[in-house]
Amino acid sequence: MILVWLISILFVGGIIAWLSERINPAYPRIIALITVVLDLLLMLSVLGSEPNAGGWIASVNAEWVPRFGISFYLALDGLSVLLILLTGFLGVIAIGSAWDEIKERAGFFYFNLLWTLAGVLGVFTALDLFLFFFFWEVMLIPMYFIIAIWGHENKNYAAMKFFIFTQVTGMLMLVSILMLAYFHLVQIGNLSFDYHDLLRIEMGNQIEMWVMLGFFVAFTTKLPSVPFHSWLPDAHSQAPTAGSVILAGILLKTGAYGLIRFAVPLFPEASLSFAPIAMTLAAISILYCAKVAFAQTDIKRLIAYTSVSHMGFVTLGIYAWNEQALQGAVMTMLAHGLSAAALFMLAGGLQHRIHTREMPDMGGFWVKVPRMAVVALFFSVAALGMPGLGNFVGEFLALLGAFQANIPITVISAFGLILASVYSLWVIQMIFHGEYTDKKIDDSHLTDLNGREMFYFGAMMLGLVWMGMYPQSFLNLSQPVLVELLNNTQSIFAAVVQN
């Protein structure tokens, strides 16, 4: 039942936050904060419970539309726990970053924010594919509003692009889901959208590949991966800071989660033969987007491209499909969730203070805002994969595992480590180093990070150090899930290899 609570608290909290605006415009943010903190505490309470024999920590399964075999089936295992904790944590941070920034229609804003989070929690826990698709849409639409209403100068274009990319590919996934249910009808005799039922379906090679691609395209659009990535820079540069935090920190991870939970396990044979292509796309994402990132002058576009580049390591790890690689993918998801969210918040903080995102207009800010400079340095260094911080653990494991699966692609991908240092250090140079001289910008509001900001940046820094120095606390949660997935596919892979 706790899963229903987790999600419905956010839905209800969202509505209350919206309504409360009529009483006092300052209420929505307080209500939103209380709601998400409550949700986070509830999530933490789950950590203590022992998983059952199947590895599930909590689950709820009720009939929804029995005629079509659709049920309200949510379940939580170690992998989902990690991701919902990330969602809760970044949810609190996102509200913190919106605290001063969002003044207009705050009630509706926090409503959308909480509903997106609810959708994400649903995505991370749904084990009925119809329900999964439902939540996939639930997280999309409020996000569209967040960009379209509270965004910057080109918000309509960005919001529409985000919507079309996600919607079109979401439709492909829906077709694939319906195909799966249909195959269940043909083979077993009834319609079912239950994950465990659908795992057992046999399809012909050709058709399996097409159905798998429906999932793959939807998930790699969300992730995103080349060639479906180009909505992300627009969405990020236009979204308000809290939107970017949710987008980079959490929404992108639903794509990766989908690949691990659905795309590979449901279609192991097709995935195996598709793996070289997926890994190639990953390598291209890593290198190509790192290069494009370096060319950007708009700081948020730059960070957006680096996100695509880092998510390449996730795809690489997933399609290498061994324990180190998968753990690497999961750790990269978590660590990048924090580091990218923090970098977007820094960018948003700068934009809030000096009303520009153009880096050539900045420079020498270290003197003016030393605390912000140190924080930015920390997260840039984390992003470029410094050992001792979480991102290193993720990317190193992903590459270590990928090397065992495909040497040439891994070697090429490893060059991303060099390019990451090129663009990360360039950002520091452009904004914080150099001489502080008269700029074109109005710097009257260029103040250093305040206590509230230091608090949430500090929390994220501690998180990354924890992940980097003792990743075992996280690895232990995902390990049984990933090993189970590997075991399930192993026999199928062995059969394919024998043929």
Place this chain on the structure above:
Amino acid sequence: MLDLIWLLPTYPLLGFLALVLTSGRLPKKIVGIIGAGSVGLSFLTAAIIATQFLAGGEDYFVKEVWAWMAVGSFTPGFSFYLDGLSLVMMLVITGVGFLIHLYATGYMADDPSFSRFFSYMNLFVAAMLMLVLGDNLVLLYLGWEGVGLCSYLLIGFWYTNPANGYAARKAFIVTRVGDTSMAIGLFLLFAQLGTLNIQDVLHAAEAEWAVGSGLAIAAALLLLGGAVGKSAQLPLQTWLPDAMAGPTPISALIHAATMVTAGVYLIARTHILFEIAPSVQLLVAWIGLITVLMAGFIALTQSDIKRILAFSTMSQIGYMFLALGVGAWSAAIFHLMTHAFFKALLFLASGTVILSVHHEQNIFKMGGLRKKLPVSFASFLIGSLALTAFPFTSGYFSKDEILLAALEMDGPGTILWVGGVLGAFLTGIYTFRLFFIVFFGENKGHVPENEVGGIHMNGPLFLLMILSLVGGFIAIPVESVFSHGEVHEEHHVSTLIHGFMIAVPLIGIVISYLFFYAKIFSIEKLMSIPISQTLHRFWFSGWGMDWLYDRLIVFPFLWLSKINKADLIDSFYAFIVKFARASNAMIVRTQTGYIRWYALSIAAGLVVLISIGVLL
């Protein structure tokens, strides 16, 4: 007590945290005490641990502090490994490191970012200790990247000047090319041998790989890539001279005594891997020799006091690589240690000179400083003698061992020896060129009022002078580490050849004397010959390597980035949008509202359909 080895990196790490969290609010005196004191504590601990370890008579000692991660069979831990090799390294790092920290409390006293400086320095020492004490390659890699980060932060310490930022980024990125090669080497070792614990890797490689097998060669080559990056050897040497943009104590600590020798440490640590890849080991010797000579020629032409020392460092590390390449493992580590003494001395003394002449670094604007700067003069005299391997100074013993080992090697040994001796000759010339120009003759620019100093700065100089003089008598306890492959026999070299070896650098000194002190030979006359002008330009630019890399890598990358700022892939989607809009506009135009138009199009459509029907 040995169990407390984890305290070594912990002290400076705590110092770093204390300085970062107080972010410049502490008085300078306390910052100095934390900064230098934490490293001093590390040194004391290291000394006690070293005494106990040597008294215990064990070959090695392992202390696991905590398990870092465990993913399948991949289980690196925060575990420290102490043997003769890491013992020498930890003593050099904490000992020389402490002296340099102490010196820096004086050197940086007037800097507004005093606290930031010491926080980076402490972090550096912590990372460097992780590097040499780590018992697995992942922990070594943590230290390896950590020192690279600190090097970046400290080269760009005075960040308001964009040139410093450029130098810092260049250092980080060029070494990261090597680091990435090393990381791939780690992946390969793990995929093949199933472990990254250093001793297990070495044993497994020895057991499973035949001498000269492809895997052994690949693994050794990839690790060598990391080593040449960190140690500024060919072809990744270009970052080191620019790295001199950092404060001088940094150049002494990071870019002379410790970090740049990490590559030597890495190869010595994994020497068994290189022994089963003899072709790569020979490559190490050649890389070392070529770097010795290239850097030597460049140093002849430079005018910036720190750049001369930087090229000399590059050249001396070349000797260490040469030693590794001919299998003289302990000679390489011995030279690493003596070099740390005399090069730290030279850099710190150059710091005193630079401060005393108001931040002038061009040696041609100095001159005649002997009387005004007596401590620097003495330091430079002793440091230069040790650097040129003057008999019975520390550098003499270590360089002698390297050259003898090269001479006794079969095959290309003689050529390597000739090259090494030529390098020693160059060393004699460029070192004393600097010495004579700065300390003798007329003053051509700044006349210092008095020598900057005080006990903080002069104390370390005196201690380093003593170490540079007598450091050659220290016996390093590394036999058990290398006993595996090293041939232990007395050198059989005729006295004549040995005498020649000793004499060559002295001839270099004499030539320098004749050119720059006695002025019997005229440098102007030499420079009036066109060929020497061309050579001078070529060497001054570092053999044009920066020029070459700019054109081969940097400019194409910048060009590619520039033309594709708008992301080619996005223009495909933009095209779809345009196409949809255009076709919409076209079809909208057919909606004219005129009945006759609609009638006409219906009729035309019918005609087309019927004709298709008829034709088929």
